Amino acid sequence: MPETTRGASTEVDVTLRVNGSVRPMRIDSRVTLLDALRDQLHLTGTKKGCDQGACGACTVLADGKRVLSCLTLAAQCDGRAVTTIEGLSRDGGLHPLQQAFIRHDGFQCGFCTPGQIMSAVALLAEGRAGSDEEIREFMSGNICRCGAYPNIVAAIREAAEM
Amino acid sequence: MQAFQYIRANDVASAVTLVSGDPGAQYLAGGTTQVDLMLKDGILEPDRLVDITRLPLRSISRDGDVLSVGALATMEELAADVTVGERLPFIREALLASASTQLRNMATIGGNLLQRTRCRYFRDPLVAACNKRAPGSGCAAISGAARMHAILGASEHCIALHASDLCVPLVALDAVAHIEGADAQRSVPLTQFYTVPGDRPHVETVLKHGELLTAIDIPLLPLGTRSGYLKVRDRASYEFALTSAAVALTIDDGVIADARVALGGVGTIPWRAPEAEAVLRGAAVGAQVFLAAADAAVHDPFTVPGTAFKVELAKRTLVRTLETVMEGSA
Numbered sequence: 001m002p003e004t005t006r007g008a009s010t011e012v013d014v015t016l017r018v019n020g021s022v023r024p025m026r027i028d029s030r031v032t033l034l035d036a037l038r039d040q041l042h043l044t045g046t047k048k049g050c051d052q053g054a055c056g057a058c059t060v061l062a063d064g065k066r067v068l069s070c071l072t073l074a075a076q077c078d079g080r081a082v083t084t085i086e087g088l089s090r091d092g093g094l095h096p097l098q099q100a101f102i103r104h105d106g107f108q109c110g111f112c113t114p115g116q117i118m119s120a121v122a123l124l125a126e127g128r129a130g131s132d133e134e135i136r137e138f139m140s141g142n143i144c145r146c147g148a149y150p151n152i153v154a155a156i157r158e159a160a161e162m
Numbered sequence: 163m164q165a166f167q168y169i170r171a172n173d174v175a176s177a178v179t180l181v182s183g184d185p186g187a188q189y190l191a192g193g194t195t196q197v198d199l200m201l202k203d204g205i206l207e208p209d210r211l212v213d214i215t216r217l218p219l220r221s222i223s224r225d226g227d228v229l230s231v232g233a234l235a236t237m238e239e240l241a242a243d244v245t246v247g248e249r250l251p252f253i254r255e256a257l258l259a260s261a262s263t264q265l266r267n268m269a270t271i272g273g274n275l276l277q278r279t280r281c282r283y284f285r286d287p288l289v290a291a292c293n294k295r296a297p298g299s300g301c302a303a304i305s306g307a308a309r310m311h312a313i314l315g316a317s318e319h320c321i322a323l324h325a326s327d328l329c330v331p332l333v334a335l336d337a338v339a340h341i342e343g344a345d346a347q348r349s350v351p352l353t354q355f356y357t358v359p360g361d362r363p364h365v366e367t368v369l370k371h372g373e374l375l376t377a378i379d380i381p382l383l384p385l386g387t388r389s390g391y392l393k394v395r396d397r398a399s400y401e402f403a404l405t406s407a408a409v410a411l412t413i414d415d416g417v418i419a420d421a422r423v424a425l426g427g428v429g430t431i432p433w434r435a436p437e438a439e440a441v442l443r444g445a446a447v448g449a450q451v452f453l454a455a456a457d458a459a460v461h462d463p464f465t466v467p468g469t470a471f472k473v474e475l476a477k478r479t480l481v482r483t484l485e486t487v488m489e490g491s492a
Contacts, residue, residue, distance in 0.1 A: 003165070004209040006186075010165040029168035029211070030201060052202045053194060056264060065238075065267040071197045072268065073190070075168045076213055119264065126263070140399035141262020 012075045018043065019087030025074075033077055034058045034069035037084060045085035045114045049143075056142035059115040059122075060084050066122035085114035088121065096162055097121055100155040108146035116142045120156045129160035163200060164207045171214050174342055174376065180212050182344035182372025189214050189374065191234060192268040194261075195277045203285045205278075205295065219272075219376055229380045233272030237328070238263065240271055249382040250335075252389035252408050256327040259393045262400050272375040275329060275339065275352075276367070279322035280310055280402060293319050294363040301363075308468035310402055313476070315430035316464040320363035322430060324356065329432035331391055331408035332380065334424035340377040341369065352378070356431035363430075384420075387412045392483040393426070394475060403427030405476045407483040411442070418442045418451075425459060428476045435459035438480065452484040453477075 004010055015024040016033075018041060025040050034051070037043045037060070049057030051070045058070040061083040088095035097117050100106070107113045119142045123129055128138040135156050136149070144152065171177035181187045188208035190196050192215070199206040219232040224245050231240060240246060241257040260266065260274075283289045283302040291300035303311055303321050311321040329352070337352045350368055357365055369375070383389055389410040395401040406426035412419045421442035423435040438459035445451040456477035463473050 004167050006209065008167040008210070010167055012168045029166055030163060032197070032201065053198055053265065056262065059264055066264045067268050068194075068264045071194050071265075073168070073193060073197060073213075075170075076190070076193065076215060078170075122263070128263075137399050138263055141264045 014074050014078045016041075016074070016077055017079070017081045019083060027074055029073070029075055031074045032070055033060070033062075033072040033074045033082070036074035037069060037082070043084050043086050046118075047111055047114055049112065049115070054143070055112070055115075056119060057112050057115040059118045059142065061118060061122060064122075064125070066119050083118075085118055088117070095121070097124075097155070097159045100159040100162075101152070104151045104155040104158065105148070106152040106155040107144070107148050112142060112144045112146075116144065116152055120152075120159070123156065124160055129156055132157065135160075163204055164209060166200075166208055167210045169210065169212050171212050171217060174217055174219070174374065177212050177214050177217065178342050178344055178372060178374050180210075181374070184210055185371065186210055187212055187372075191215055191270045191273045192236065194265050194269045195273060199278060199285070204287050205285060214374070215270075224382075227382045229382060231271050231378050231380060233375045233377055234270045237261070237266035237269050237271065237274060241266070245382070249385075250331070250380060250389075252331045252391040252410065253328065253335075253380070255391040256331050256393075256406075256408065259391065259406075260327045271328070271378065274326055275332075275355075275375060275378070276369075277324075277326055278366075280325050281322040282307075284322055293361075294322055294359070294366075297362070297364045304466055308466050310404070311466070311469050312428060312430040313463040313465050313469050313472050314425070314428050314433050314460070315358040317360065318464075319361050320359040320430065321464070321466065321469070322359075322363065323427065324429060324431050325402045325427075326432060327391070327393060327403060327406060327426055330406055330424045330426035331389070331410075332378070333432045333434045334408045334410060334422040335381055335383070337381070338379045339375055340379070341373050342376045343370065343373045349379075352432070353434050359430050366431075383410055384412060387420075388487045390483050390487040392479055392486065394479050405472055405479040407476075407480040409480070409483045409487050411484070411487055413447065413488075416446055418445050418447060421455075423455065423459060423480065425476055425480065428460070428463075428472055435480075437461060442484075447488055449481075449485075452481045455484065456480045 047057040049055035187210040219234040291302040393406040410422040438455040441455040
């Protein structure tokens, strides 16, 4: 078992509730929520972009709030409810925002898309899709280097009006 | 990165005892600075991390004309507070101009006050010269690519910026920090909480190792006070300030009865501008007095080629904020 320089354990027992499933695990304390989701639970829909809190690709919901999983230690999420892009589908069908992103071609390479959609799900819940300007401001934490922003805004606007 | 022991604190006293008695221990709150500097940049290397996020320090409550904010309230929670919207609107503006919603959901108010500088030389362990990280080693930013750096409170020892937006109106308001230590509690006005780097840039605040920021008290603005926060930056959203200004004016029959002014994006600490307040107080509202206040605010700057533009930009930012705050008045 890994130890610190003075012999204390650096492993931690964590139970995440991910997309409704209880997932206990024993992990190194350094593991981020992002790496726990991808490497331990094999939920690779959540993407590692900058891995430093600057791009939004790793956005998930923790207890319903959008957060960056790359700057969150998995240990901090013990007992918390985490929702990832894999948890959005309803009865086997796509979430309305996923459908809207497809209809409006809200992506090019697609790498930022799971983070964009998770962020947009929260944006709608926050009531911040009142105008294109408001959508742009409150989606600014999600960077799209392909520049699909106009179509992303259009997809979110349509989902907000549904 | 060095392995560390993770401990979740159950109460304030045990958290403070744990960290105070252990030079290798540090606190973990929202993590947006701490995890970044530990896991990603390799700048911080605690061997014990004490998670305080489940301590009961999250409430926001009003007592008369003071808003008491628990250090673990998030930036989004404070921005959504009804009293902030009604009586401290420029705090709300500063919060919503900060970072992104994801980061504001994570970042705590205590953590915002204690955030570390964004100076890229401080955050790069391969850079040898950083007086803040390695006392006496020099400053790579002075001769490097400086732009997001300070011009006030800066010197050849350090030009690292305190990048908080929230702290700008907070120092203007004379907010007070409540601190829990192993042996005693104390309260420190934010205007005395930060230390100008001088030749000791590694010392940033009056906090001793193990002392925990538990709450801040924010005096409400008097009814009828006009306030505003303006942030100038390289892109429209999700970017640190090049310059910013927080202003609160109480106007009585065209005369400035009281003025509070602070600047962001330019100081090694959140920068209160008492010289500008002195120019404004008692003066009639007008363009000339606003210009004079801006000149008074940005005095004795220390600039390098990359930051020289900030002298004029900071003045114009303050003038614009003063004008905006007065717009629509009779």
